Amino acid sequence: MPGGGQSFYPAPGAQGFPQFPPAYAGSAAGAPSGQTPGQLPIEQSYIENILRLNKGKLCTVFATFEGNNKWNAKEFTGIIEAAGRDHVILSDPQVGTRWLIPMVAVDYIQFPEEIEYEYPYGSSPPATYPPR
Numbered sequence: 001m002p003g004g005g006q007s008f009y010p011a012p013g014a015q016g017f018p019q020f021p022p023a024y025a026g027s028a029a030g031a032p033s034g035q036t037p038g039q040l041p042i043e044q045s046y047i048e049n050i051l052r053l054n055k056g057k058l059c060t061v062f063a064t065f066e067g068n069n070k071w072n073a074k075e076f077t078g079i080i081e082a083a084g085r086d087h088v089i090l091s092d093p094q095v096g097t098r099w100l101i102p103m104v105a106v107d108y109i110q111f112p113e114e115i116e117y118e119y120p121y122g123s124s125p126p127a128t129y130p131p132r
Contacts, residue, residue, distance in 0.1 A: 051083035053116040
């Protein structure tokens, strides 16, 4: 070849794909340890964690249920009993009613008072999930 350069033809069986050096074990540069490179960071301020911090407080959950002709949008006012990755449980102790509301229907949540947002030291840590 002129100039001693590389050939423009791929090696047999290479199918024209570029060759990359093999990946090494360990985390990628800039990726926090314990996180898979190329994934979103592990989140610790999920709505469920904020709701757990405010367990026992009064709130109003505004939810929309698409395709429901009877009531498309609904408000639930009650005390936060529990929260999970995909739901929140409210109760109205005066009536004895409890609601299990799927997070997919929740538009927003209103509190009549200041809310807790950060975990105090010594309490259980917030829920974390692997990136999707």
